[in-house]
Amino acid sequence: MTFAGHNFERGRSLLEMMERIRAFEEQACLAAERDQLVLGAIHPSIGQEAVAAGIMYNLTTEDILLSTHRGHGHTLAKGASSLAMMRELLGREGGCCGGKGGSMHIADFDVGMLGANGVVGANITIAAGAAHAIKLLGDDRIVVDIFGDGAINRGPFLEGMNWAVVFKLPILFVCEDNQYSATTKTSSMTAGDGAAARATSLGMRSTTVDGNDVELIADTAADIASRLRAGGPPEFLHAKTYRRTGHTSFDPATYRPANEAAEEEKRSDPIKRQRAVLEAAGMSEADIQSLHENAQKEMIDVLKEAAETPFPTNETAFKDVQDIGSPAVEAY
Amino acid sequence: MPKLTYRDASLAAIQHSMRDDSTVWCVGEDLGRGGVFGQYKGLREEFGDARISDAPISEAAIMGAAFGAAMIGTRPIVEMRFSDFALCATDELVNQIAKARFMFGGQSRAPMVIRKPMGLWRSSAAQHSQSLESWYAHIPGLVVVCPGTPQDNYSMLMAAIACDDPVVYLEHKGIWDIEGEVDFSKKYEFGKAEIRREGTDVTIVSWSNTANLAVEAANALSGQGVSAEVIDLRSLWPWDKEAVLKSVAKTGHLVVAHESVAVGGFGAEIVATVAEKAGHTLKGPVRRLGAPRSLVSYAPNLEDMLRVTSEMMVTAAQETLKKAS
Ligand SMILES: Cc1ncc(C[n+]2csc(CCOP(=O)(O)OP(=O)(O)O)c2C)c(N)n1
Ligand SMILES: [Mg+2]
Numbered sequence: 001m002t003f004a005g006h007n008f009e010r011g012r013s014l015l016e017m018m019e020r021i022r023a024f025e026e027q028a029c030l031a032a033e034r035d036q037l038v039l040g041a042i043h044p045s046i047g048q049e050a051v052a053a054g055i056m057y058n059l060t061t062e063d064i065l066l067s068t069h070r071g072h073g074h075t076l077a078k079g080a081s082s083l084a085m086m087r088e089l090l091g092r093e094g095g096c097c098g099g100k101g102g103s104m105h106i107a108d109f110d111v112g113m114l115g116a117n118g119v120v121g122a123n124i125t126i127a128a129g130a131a132h133a134i135k136l137l138g139d140d141r142i143v144v145d146i147f148g149d150g151a152i153n154r155g156p157f158l159e160g161m162n163w164a165v166v167f168k169l170p171i172l173f174v175c176e177d178n179q180y181s182a183t184t185k186t187s188s189m190t191a192g193d194g195a196a197a198r199a200t201s202l203g204m205r206s207t208t209v210d211g212n213d214v215e216l217i218a219d220t221a222a223d224i225a226s227r228l229r230a231g232g233p234p235e236f237l238h239a240k241t242y243r244r245t246g247h248t249s250f251d252p253a254t255y256r257p258a259n260e261a262a263e264e265e266k267r268s269d270p271i272k273r274q275r276a277v278l279e280a281a282g283m284s285e286a287d288i289q290s291l292h293e294n295a296q297k298e299m300i301d302v303l304k305e306a307a308e309t310p311f312p313t314n315e316t317a318f319k320d321v322q323d324i325g326s327p328a329v330e331a332y
Numbered sequence: 333m334p335k336l337t338y339r340d341a342s343l344a345a346i347q348h349s350m351r352d353d354s355t356v357w358c359v360g361e362d363l364g365r366g367g368v369f370g371q372y373k374g375l376r377e378e379f380g381d382a383r384i385s386d387a388p389i390s391e392a393a394i395m396g397a398a399f400g401a402a403m404i405g406t407r408p409i410v411e412m413r414f415s416d417f418a419l420c421a422t423d424e425l426v427n428q429i430a431k432a433r434f435m436f437g438g439q440s441r442a443p444m445v446i447r448k449p450m451g452l453w454r455s456s457a458a459q460h461s462q463s464l465e466s467w468y469a470h471i472p473g474l475v476v477v478c479p480g481t482p483q484d485n486y487s488m489l490m491a492a493i494a495c496d497d498p499v500v501y502l503e504h505k506g507i508w509d510i511e512g513e514v515d516f517s518k519k520y521e522f523g524k525a526e527i528r529r530e531g532t533d534v535t536i537v538s539w540s541n542t543a544n545l546a547v548e549a550a551n552a553l554s555g556q557g558v559s560a561e562v563i564d565l566r567s568l569w570p571w572d573k574e575a576v577l578k579s580v581a582k583t584g585h586l587v588v589a590h591e592s593v594a595v596g597g598f599g600a601e602i603v604a605t606v607a608e609k610a611g612h613t614l615k616g617p618v619r620r621l622g623a624p625r626s627l628v629s630y631a632p633n634l635e636d637m638l639r640v641t642s643e644m645m646v647t648a649a650q651e652t653l654k655k656a657s
Contacts, residue, residue, distance in 0.1 A: 096437065097437030097439070098437035099437075100436075101437065105436065107435075107436040109436070109439040109440060114400070114403055115432065115435075115436060117428075118427075119423055119428070122396070122427065125390075125392055125395070125396025125399075125400070126396045126397070126399055126400035126403075126424075127400060129400025130401065130404050132400065133401035133402075133405060136383075136406055137355075137404075137405060156392050156393065156396060159388075159390035159392050159396075160393055162388060163387075163388065163390060163393045163397055166388060320437065321433070321472050321473055322433070322472070322473055322474070322475060323497050324495060324499075324523070324570060325522070325523060
């Protein structure tokens with residue numbers, strides 16, 4: 001159904017996904033701070049949900065995604081189970097990675113999610129390689145590789161992007177620019193005109209978008225995906241957003257102006273913006289509210305269930321290292 | 333049985349594997365022209381440029397991209413040109429490839445062979461001569477092998493390509509031209525040492541080209557009435573403890589020799605294992621030979637200062653036997 005030229009079903013589903021991501025991360029933060037159940041660091045993407053929702057809307061389960069330490073949203077939007085993800089954050093059995101990876105290493109190969117990564121920028125060459133294999137195998141899938149604004153100062157950014165162009169690979173590189181690299185304003189450490197300019201210099205078509213406008217991101221990603229599926233060369237998307245939380249859930253972010261995050265929330269929260277879009281398109285307030293409530297309920301239940309799940313059995317510490325010379329046989 | 337060089341044995345292994353399995357492909361710098369040591373010669377003509385793929389001088393991308401490609405259904409053979417340059421791809425190998433299967437709870441595999449020609453090679457100096465096998469043996473998730481003969485460079489490469497684990501494949505670049513008979517039907521089993529020469533008086537454990545020198549040492553020792561057993565470990569992870577312990581139980585004397593730096597080298601692991609499990613059966617002090625913890629030079633006489641020779645192994649064997657009586 002379209003209303004006033006607007007694809008209503010898509011808009012609704014984009015909002016629904018953003019609500020689910022937000023609710024997941026709110027519960028994850030509570031699990032970390034209130035319940036002390038999250039065992040390691042988590043990097044919330046609160047305020048950045050539009051990037052995940054807008055891009056993943058255009059991917060199939062078979063398409064490939066690689067993500068970062070701040071990857072809950074991308075992973076959920078790619079189709080991973082919220083329960084398996086929450087269990088992973090809590091280090092439990094039945095987590096995406098059996099409790100062995102935690103938040104920074106979540107992967108779900110069944111939905112084409114080839115891993116978050118604890119090493120900034122490392123996913124760029126790996127994603128190029130996934131696209132390389134797709135081309136070698138003659139598949140028609142595409143790859144999306146997401147990294148932060150800090151990653152563009154690492155070597156693999158150049159090596160991986162050059163590789164993709166040279167081999168004409170079906171891959172979309174996304175720089176999810178939240179303006180910060182840990183405690184540093186990224187612009188203060190980045191020479192030249194930034195991410196998109198660097199991509200352009202390699203001959204890559206690059207597009208810069210408001211990263212908090214989920215409809216725009218979904219439109220842009222749809223165009224790019226269809227060009228890639230038609231055999232087009234790799235492309236670059238620079239999505240400008242803002243990191244509303246600290247670097248980790250525990251970081252009070254005292255290194256930036258006290259009101260910066262609050263102002264940003266007021267000015268450009270992607271969920272509020274999409275609610276307004278849908279309201280204008282005729283969605284009732286009750287329907288909009290129910291998306292919020294359903295998402296909240298899902299994630300509250302998920303946290304409860306994850307917290308009741310046992311830790312993995314000790315033997316799994318020696319499982320899945322390698323077949324040849326496995327520590328399950330002999331660790332010394 | 334054909335007589336092949338160490339180089340051509342590896343070529344045959346790749347050719348046979350690529351004919352059998354269309355998902356096997358090679359990627360690295362200058363492969364289209366046959367590779368810097370000629371170890372890919374003629375493959376481009378048979379398999380085309382997609383499967384014998386040239387790469388930019390981007391070691392991190394070669395390693396990382398091959399890994400990405402390995403995770404979704406291909407079996408890349410990665411060429412690092414010189415093992416020294418593989419250090420530019422250390423994160424990709426150590427933090428990504430070695431760990432992915434475990435970190436992702438068993439969801440992924442990285443069936444890839446990472447070829448890293450290593451070792452001393454006529455005046456190549458410090459950045460083109462290293463042997464870092466003990467580094468890789470230290471990394472859980474990696475299989476580490478060091479073939480030293482044409483036969484092994486065929487059978488072990490075949491096995492490495494068929495293996496679902498990432499295999500760090502360390503060929504010695506000083507021996508590309510050595511020749512030997514190669515039986516294509518011979519299968520290599522990971523973690524199985526080869527007894528290169530049987531003996532009863534002293535055990536010499538080695539690998540890679542140093543195992544060839546150990547055979548020479550054993551020949552020299554036999555002229556002096558000393559019967560040396562030479563064990564070529566061939567793979568460092570997993571390594572054949574049983575073969576070493578069994579031999580030491582027989583001889584009571586152990587010499588371990590490798591080209592890489594002695595300090596923190598894999599020889600220390602072998603000696604420690606023998607000390608722990610069979611120390612009481614030793615009849616003389618253990619001798620461990622490796623390079624001094626110094627850097628490889630360009631001038632041949634200086635380069636030789638770091639070399640472990642067969643003469644040194646003979647002396648070491650004599651010493652452990654003498655101290656016993
Ligand atoms: C190679 C590497 N260096 C440093 C770190 C520590 N670290 C983790 S996240 C981060 C900031 C990354 O910034 P950005 O790429 O913009 O991603 P964001 O956290 O903003 O999502 C840093 C420095 C790391 N994980 N990997
Ligand atoms: Mg950032």
